[in-house]
Amino acid sequence: MRVFILAILNGVLLYLPFSRYELWFLIFPALLMLLANPNHRHYFLAGFTFFFISLECVNIASIQYGGVNPFLAYALFSIFALFLTFYQMNLPLMLWKKLSHSLWTLPLFYSLFEVIRSYLPYGGFPWLVLGEISTYIPIAKYSLRFFTVYGESLLMWYVAYFLFKRKVVPLLFLLMLVFLTGLYAKHTLLKELSSAVSIKVALVQTAIPQEDKLTEKEFRKHTKEILSLVRSALKEKPDLVVLPESAFPFFFSDEFDKDRNEFFELSFQAPLLVGLIDIREGLKPYNSAYLIKDGQLVGYYDKIRLLPIGEYVPFPFAFLKDVFSAIAGIDYTPGKTWKPITYRNIRLATPICFEVAYWDLVRKLSKEANLIVVLTNDGWFNNSDCTHQHFTWARVRALENAKFVLWVNNSGDTAVIDPSGKVLKKIPYMKRGILVYDIKLMDP
Structure with missing residues (x-):
């Protein structure tokens, strides 16, 4: 029961930064929990909770405006949430365990599948990408210009990784990189605005x-x-x-x-x-x-x-x-x-x-x-x-x-x-x- 509750909590923490509440800072404890529990049961429960709560609103279109029976709509939506969970959470974890098993590479696999998921299959589903959260972070948000949303996902993962491993020097270096890049991008933007x-x-x-x-x-x-x-x-x-x-x-x-x-x-x-x-x-x-x-x-x-x-x-x-x-x-x-x-x-x-x-x-x-x-x-x-x-x-x-x-x-x-x-x-x-x-x- 404790494992079950912990995984559900992890999923809720992943959801809240993407919600209308904009609790962006909760993304870091959410990632820390994923790093601390790299097993399929935890990733499945956390991922399904995350995708189900975040995307439950799509049922408004199918039920209220599409006339679909609510039971059928939620059954189909649950299959979709299960697919996303396996695709974004369990498949990267599976490959990580098979190919690496070094914890520092887990963020690479997760971020890689964010990119793949954005284009495959059927044009992909580029939604709920971790890097979106950077839009709420002062100064760091400007670095989106250089790193893009997918690069920001990877950076956020490694901030969490260095926190988890208590590696102060790499953490400070990474934060400094993002901060300086953001400052440079902001300076460039202000210059461009002045002549627009x-x-x-x-x-x-x-x-x-x-x-x-x-x-x-x-x-x-x-x-x-x-x-x-x-x-x-x-x-x-x-x-x-x-x-x-x-x-x-x-x-x-x-x-x-x-x-x-x-x-x-x-x-x-x-x-x-x-x-x-x-x-x-x-x-x-x-x-x-x-x-x-x-x-x-x-x-x-x-x-x-x-x-x-x-x-x-x-x-x-x-x-x-x-x-x-x-x-x-x-x-x-x-x-x-x-x-x-x-x-x-x-x-x-x-x-x-x-x-x-x-x-x-x-x-x-x-x-x-x-x-x-x-x-x-x-x-x-x-x-x-x-x-x-x-x-x-x-x-x-x-x-x-x-x-x-x-x-x-x-x-x-x-x-x-x-x-x-x-x-x-x-x-x-x-x-x-x-x-x-x-x-x-x-x-x-």
């Missing part, structure tokens, strides 16, 4: 209840008020107006839709960036970001990394479409273009929703961009830990790429995040409104 050009942005939080977005008729009822919000935003004379993912019920290319044409008319006053669904090339649906100015398309980005089950059903799980009506229909088509959307001096990297969690995708998109804009809709998860975890990735990407991030969410929180990961201004969850702010374009 400012623009005014207006972000629109549509706050359409998720249940209304599920049917075209109910969704359409909100369109007039959203168009009115855009008009209010335009009165502020912004250089860019941004709306979230799937902001309207009409297709981008539906030239016979009255609301769509009214929205296009508003673009004569300022460029409008909006997330919309469109059907092209016959019956291929795309989830895209479009920049419109003077009634014309300036540029667009098609979502590249689609969400398994949510946006497409991978092989061999096609049978699930017959079981769950919420995922029936045609799969979305992935985009192929990695370049930013450009208008005058504004070059926009526009990862959509879950894509913000992919380090390589955001880095590649933002390489030639001077502003990162994430269009999303977290209404599927209500105001839960999942929504908070998603938002944390925006802060990570701001620090890694040393750029402002505009987080534009249907449900909230819509926010402006500066290159130091600081949330400068935001709109509370499910409050319909606009956020106007002067930000800076950070050249690569």
